[in-house]
Amino acid sequence: AMLDLNDPSLLTGSALMNGSYVPGDRVFTVTNPATGTELAQVADLGVAALRQAVDAAHAAQKPWAARTGKDRATILRRWHDLIMANPEDLALILTAEMGKPLPEARAEIAYGASYVEWFAEEAKRVYGDTIPGHMPDKRIIVLKQPVGVVGAITPWNFPNAMLARKIAPALATGCTMAARPSELTPLSALALGVLAERTGIPAGVLNIVPGLDAAGMGTELCANPKVAKITFTGSTRVGKILMRQGADTIKKLSLELGGNAPFIVFDDADLDAAVEGAMAAKFRNAGQTCACANRIYVQSGVHDAFVEKLAAKVAALAVGDGRAEGIAIGPLINDAALAKVEDHIADARSHGATIATGGTRHALDGTFFQPTVLTGMTAAMKIAREETFGPVAPMWRFETEEEAMALANDREFGLVGYFFSRDPSRVWRVAEALEVGMVGVNTGLISTELAPFGGVKQSGRRREGSHYGIEDYLEIKCMCLSA
Numbered sequence: 001a002m003l004d005l006n007d008p009s010l011l012t013g014s015a016l017m018n019g020s021y022v023p024g025d026r027v028f029t030v031t032n033p034a035t036g037t038e039l040a041q042v043a044d045l046g047v048a049a050l051r052q053a054v055d056a057a058h059a060a061q062k063p064w065a066a067r068t069g070k071d072r073a074t075i076l077r078r079w080h081d082l083i084m085a086n087p088e089d090l091a092l093i094l095t096a097e098m099g100k101p102l103p104e105a106r107a108e109i110a111y112g113a114s115y116v117e118w119f120a121e122e123a124k125r126v127y128g129d130t131i132p133g134h135m136p137d138k139r140i141i142v143l144k145q146p147v148g149v150v151g152a153i154t155p156w157n158f159p160n161a162m163l164a165r166k167i168a169p170a171l172a173t174g175c176t177m178a179a180r181p182s183e184l185t186p187l188s189a190l191a192l193g194v195l196a197e198r199t200g201i202p203a204g205v206l207n208i209v210p211g212l213d214a215a216g217m218g219t220e221l222c223a224n225p226k227v228a229k230i231t232f233t234g235s236t237r238v239g240k241i242l243m244r245q246g247a248d249t250i251k252k253l254s255l256e257l258g259g260n261a262p263f264i265v266f267d268d269a270d271l272d273a274a275v276e277g278a279m280a281a282k283f284r285n286a287g288q289t290c291a292c293a294n295r296i297y298v299q300s301g302v303h304d305a306f307v308e309k310l311a312a313k314v315a316a317l318a319v320g321d322g323r324a325e326g327i328a329i330g331p332l333i334n335d336a337a338l339a340k341v342e343d344h345i346a347d348a349r350s351h352g353a354t355i356a357t358g359g360t361r362h363a364l365d366g367t368f369f370q371p372t373v374l375t376g377m378t379a380a381m382k383i384a385r386e387e388t389f390g391p392v393a394p395m396w397r398f399e400t401e402e403e404a405m406a407l408a409n410d411r412e413f414g415l416v417g418y419f420f421s422r423d424p425s426r427v428w429r430v431a432e433a434l435e436v437g438m439v440g441v442n443t444g445l446i447s448t449e450l451a452p453f454g455g456v457k458q459s460g461r462r463r464e465g466s467h468y469g470i471e472d473y474l475e476i477k478c479m480c481l482s483a
């Protein structure tokens with residue numbers, strides 16, 4: 001094997017279906033974006049296999065739900081502990097298949113595991129409610145019950161954590177799951193499956209089915225009447241497809257979609273903190289996250305100083321294979337990602353933007369791109385409307401708070417907004433006015449299992465994490481009792 005793992009059995013290309021590992025009749029190749037070399041041959045399963053996985057999940061669901069929450073909590077806790085007993089192997093697999101620097105991969109493993117820990121705890125706290133009756137003999141009781149079989153579709157940019165934070169609440173409540181990971185990064189998902197199997201989880205409770213037929217498998221999950229709910233993290237484009245396709249069976253939907261986050265630096269900001277925040281919010285995962293700052297608005301009084309400080313830090317970021325020491329920016333996921341970054345920069349330049357640093361492919365070639373700062377951005381540019389999903393920090397100059405808020409909210413997206421200000425009344429005003437699901441105030445890092453993650457507008461539906469997150473996997477049943 002090319003990866004030097006402590007536990008080589010964590011690297012598998014076999015699907016997990018009904019408690020068995022399925023190598024598949026057909027396979028596809030997963031490659032390392034840093035080197036272009038092959039990592040594994042992965043089972044290329046399609047609609048028929050996914051349907052079998054859903055059948056298995058359906059058969060397993062009632063017995064799984066009949067267990068106590070405490071019992072499910074014990075199994076999830078065991079899974080968490082197994083993940084955290086193997087962080088280095090899981091991080092190596094993650095970096096190898098998607099390119100992020102190893103320290104970021106380690107952080108993702110811990111982040112994913114934190115959701116497993118949280119929902120293991122929450123499994124014991126799925127509380128209902130009692131409501132005073134509307135007649136002297138009546139009592140009203142609200143039960144919370146698992147929605148049933150959940151279909152999950154996950155992306156490549158956080159191949160461990162995006163799946164972990166869907167599996168954990170599903171299993172905690174007594175739901176079962178059929179998951180389809182991104183065809184670009186199935187290995188992190190399958191490794192999670194291997195560890196889940198070691199917890200003694202019953203066959204069929206968790207099924208992980210990789211395959212190249214993304215559209216067909218998505219359609220199957222949406223149309224299959226045995227699937228009660230779809231949980232998806234990915235693009236707004238695909239989110240809309242799933243919503244349309246789910247209409248016929250009235251699927252419950254949780255959607256974490258595109259972001260295009262605004263990042264606003266006011267004149268009264270702590271400038272060094274704002275620079276740190278921008279580095280974290282923009283360049284983590286080489287800019288390939290839905291919570292990435294995509295539009296950086298800087299008030300004119302601090303604009304030039306901010307750009308100068310940021311550009312100096314960006315120019316110093318080390319680009320290279322994420323497995324090497326000291327690397328801050330790995331390769332982009334594939335050629336399409338590289339082409340989009342180049343297109344966005346060319347478009348911005350043609351509309352008058354200036355390159356403060358970077359701007360071109362990196363000398364390493366492949367899909368490596370130099371971290372870039374652009375200034376002189378305007379509303380006419382593509383970056384103003386589309387997520388770049390790359391290491392490009394575009395700067396707008398603004399004069400007034402009103403102008404900044406209009407720019408920030410003038411989008412169909414509303415996942416997260418960041419701003420830096422030391423004026424308490426402005427902090428409240430801006431936080432309340434931003435049309436987003438999450439606000440980072442004087443920070444560029446907001447994600448934790450303790451807080452609800454999710455967006456408004458076309459950035460999605462529902463929330464993941466926190467005590468709000470578990471509600472997504474529960475139905476409300478109202479009992480009316482006559483004494």
Ligand code: ADP
Nearest residue numbers: 154155181182183214215218233234235238241
């Ligand atoms: P990204 O821009 O992050 O790649 P996508 O929405 O394209 O976002 O991908 C997220 C996940 O959705 C991936 O697992 C991908 O394979 C899957 N996917 C892509 N197209 C479809 C589709 N038509 N139906 C269902 N899933 C899809």
